[in-house]
Amino acid sequence: MIIRREGPGDRPEILAVVEAAFPEPVEAKLLRELFASREYIPALSLVAEAANGEILGHVITTRGWIGKANSLGLGPIAVAPGYQRQGVGSALMHATIAAANGMGEPSLVVLGSTEYYPRFGFVPADSMGINPPDPSWGSHFMALALDAYAPGVHGQFKYSEPFNHL
Template structure:
């Protein structure tokens, strides 16, 4: 899946190391971390980890990846929809992510600041997005699982 994040200069994507650390951290949530397969071949995945908004639990989504030759085929949308369904069923209050303002709003994600949630880095601006799963998600500053702090 590293091809989904590959840089033109051939350097190893930071997401590859980050994923390895996330799968081994205390915040890893296997029930919200999904793999999409096509005839036994992995074509996409998403990982979710426990984050915190001023002490209240929240779900941090990402990285999410789809094989480059399978992008724009609905795999990413299906991973996001299944994550949302599982999070709602589990009583999670909000899903947060850092991503494209052109892509994620079509799935209901809005700038987190609109919900009173501050990014760990204010420079992220509108790219730090939230999907509230109930009417009153917690407010305050979001903290990702430990490995994100080492980026």
């Protein structure tokens, strides 16, 4: 398996993986809108590819903000059902974190599983002074301080525009 940036012909297979991983159409619709948004960052749209060229998983990270300071919003991340629990998602996460660090980004936020994301260093966002767009998200709203993180950055997180349509 290799992790690489999304390529020009990958989108149909990426969307098929997302649709298979998430039975409800919400994530696939969101992903289509993220691809078309101003906040789309091509270097942070990564695929996990098998030796035979099959796309096993995908993750996208888009521009977000803590107050007026730049940050990143992670997700959706999807792994084809037949390849889940085999390290594909972890490989995508490690590659995303490394790429974001390499770009000098300060932080990543995610709304997700409190069982999964802490293994990558995510902590409850409020412990870093980052408030969720929806207070009911509680401990499921998490953040990761990257190498360029400035500890004085606090405030409400704002996702890229397509998240407002959920």
